[in-house]
Amino acid sequence: MLNHAWPIIGFNLFVLAMLALDLYLHRNNKEVSLRHALGWSAVWVAMAIAFNLIIFFFWGTLSPESTLSSHEAALAFATGYLIEKSLSVDNLFVFAMIFSAFAVPRAYQHKVLFYGVVGALVMRGVMILAGSALIARYHWLLYVFGVLLIFTGIKMAMHKNDATNDISNSRWLKALSRRLPMTDGFRGAAFWVREHGRWMATPLLLVVLVVELSDLMFAIDSIPAIFAVTTDPFLVYTANVMALLGLRSLFFVLESLMDRFRYLNYGLAVMLSFVGVKMLLLDTAWAIPTPVSLLVIATVLGASISLSLLRKPAVSQVMTLPSVGVSLPK
DSSP states (O other): OOSSOHHHHHHHHHHHHHHHHHHHHTTTOOOOOHHHHHHHHHHHHHHHHHHHHHHHHHHHHHOTTOSSOHHHHHHHHHHHHHHHHHHHHHHHHHHHHHHHHTTOOHHHHHHHHHHHHHHHHHHHHHHHHHHHHHHHHOTTHHHHHHHHHHHHHHHHHHOOOOHHHHHHTOHHHHHHHHHSOBOSSOOTTOSEEEETTEEEEOHHHHHHHHHHHHHHHHHHHHHHHHHTTOOOHHHHHHHHHHHHHTHHHHHHHHGGGGGGOTTHHHHHHHHHHHHHHHHHTTTSTTOOOHHHHHHHHHHHHHHHHHHHHHSOOOGGGOOOOOOOOOOOOO
């Protein structure tokens, strides 16, 4: 990935240390308070800004073989981070519906999100390595990704996800629950318990599997999107990781406001379509500069969030997440 491996090794050691700290702080499976979530969300954003400054001042040391200037690298990281962060907000809506569908107690949600993020980090790392290698060999794949993003944006604008319905009626989920020995309810925060002389899975394990699947589906959209900004593997990987690390805290911050983001889907749709167009124009005279991309993405997302928050929905229109539960075999 780099001729000098120490930057990525050091970055991964930092990530592992922060994940270990997060796991230690939440070892008692207590409910995450809004104040705690706000504090950690601010910490993760501050860390992303600090890392961007490191890229700006030390890019020549981090990646001596790169053709990007430190200014270009810092802009690419900032734009990629903003794209990944905004797409992760849409993922949080799905997480909320998953928790509602399985009636997951709030005290256990952080544990599920932790393992979901760890799985997402591994999956995205593999996908980024594979994507970078494929793009280096087959440059025309960028145009395929561009078309894919445009169609994804159009689909997002025209259709509304109903994750709760999809989960409760999932064929693979029902087949898995029939074949996997499973308890008839949660057993604390455990994924596996020993009952009646055999090991049995709990519904919390199924929740983690569904969260991992949703992470994989979102990665299919988000990874091509950041390749429109830069194909540098180090920048793509670190921007993805920094955006994902704050996902758990952000979930608990936005949990009470999710019914208000009625225009966010349209903003994300415009953003994905714009990134797709940018990717198609990469090798033309009309290529869109990274500073312009950053400005457009920030403006679109800011406008969609602001309009959502300014327009207070009527009581009858407020979206709720019903706790429908998923029937499991006894």
